[in-house]
Every structure is written in structure tokens, then in C-alpha cells.
Amino acid sequence: MAISQKFIYPTSLCISISLIFLLPTSSSSAAASDPVHLSDPADEIPDVHDILTAFGLPKGILPDAVKSYNLSGNGEFTVELERTCYVQFEDQLVYYDKLIKGKLSRGSVSGVIGIQAKEFFIWVSVTGMEVDLDSDTVEFHVGALSKNLPAKLFEKVHHCLKKGSTDDSDAQNQGRRAHVLNDDI
Numbered sequence: 001m002a003i004s005q006k007f008i009y010p011t012s013l014c015i016s017i018s019l020i021f022l023l024p025t026s027s028s029s030a031a032a033s034d035p036v037h038l039s040d041p042a043d044e045i046p047d048v049h050d051i052l053t054a055f056g057l058p059k060g061i062l063p064d065a066v067k068s069y070n071l072s073g074n075g076e077f078t079v080e081l082e083r084t085c086y087v088q089f090e091d092q093l094v095y096y097d098k099l100i101k102g103k104l105s106r107g108s109v110s111g112v113i114g115i116q117a118k119e120f121f122i123w124v125s126v127t128g129m130e131v132d133l134d135s136d137t138v139e140f141h142v143g144a145l146s147k148n149l150p151a152k153l154f155e156k157v158h159h160c161l162k163k164g165s166t167d168d169s170d171a172q173n174q175g176r177r178a179h180v181l182n183d184d185i
Helices: 010-022 027-034 048-054 169-184
Strands: 066-071 076-083 083-088 092-105 107-117 122-123 128-132 137-140 145-150
Touching: 048 076, 107 137
Parallel strands: none
Antiparallel strands: 066 076, 076 092, 083 092, 092 107, 107 122, 107 128, 128 137, 137 145
């Protein structure tokens, strides 16, 4: 299954690119009006995790199951995951809804919708995240409260689990099922 990703470029960049295509060329007018075809569109669209690092955020704050994303010129974004999922960050279990929204700015995410963290047996909505370079932590905002986690927990993109657990049981079970099927052949 191919991952379709969308990236909306800032208006000024779009206008500049549009003007380039309107400039006359030495080739025929029919060739100038032909659509531009990219050899491999996946190479031209940045991965959402690379976008996060460009904003000074660790790439691991989103799981690996990203299906598509939109990013507007003002930093507002929507990320669609292949499915709802869970990620375990040491002792912190985090739930990701299929649709995540918010606003990116340098070193922070605000107005987050679609991410929850489990605290003392209850799920609380994460409303924002902020990188603190001095303490090398990521601060997660839950309304007026916040919790700091070491930034190293988010250095890698984590696997998206179907169920909340402290181990990667989904991946282990898939491996066991594949092994059993191969043994039966």
C-alpha cells in the first residue's frame, strides 16, 4: 500500500512556481502547456517526520502509520493515520486517533486534537507539545498541566500498536503467525 502524502506549500512559493510555468520557453506552445510529470512523486514530497524536524521537533512524536498529511502556510496541519494506534514511551502510553490536527511553530505544536496520554488509569487529551533545548525534554501539555519526557524517547519513529501494552505484542504475534503458517506448508 503506497503512502499518499500531501504538502501544501506557502502561498508565495506556489505563486513563484506558477510564474515559472507561465514564462515563455523556446519550445513549442503545445509543449509549454503539457502538464509536468514527476518520475517518482514520493521523492518530491517530504515525509511528515522530516517536516517535524524542520520545525525543530523530534520526528518520533508521530508513529509510523501515517497515511497522509496536509500542512498549510500558517502551520496548521492534519495528519491521517492508517488506523488508530498506541505507542509506549517508557512508562507513558499514548493513543493516536486516526485523524490528528494542530498547529506547528518552531519547537512546538499547539491546538492538538487526536492524541491522548494515559495518566493514573484515565485518558487525558494532549493539547500541545514544546521542546525544551536546555533540559533536552519534550513538554506535553494537558490543559493547564504538563509533563516532561526525555527528548531521546522521540528520536526514532515508533511502531504503531493496535492495542495499548508495554511490549510490542502486535509485531511479535504477527511474527508467530507467519512462522506457524510457514511451518504448516
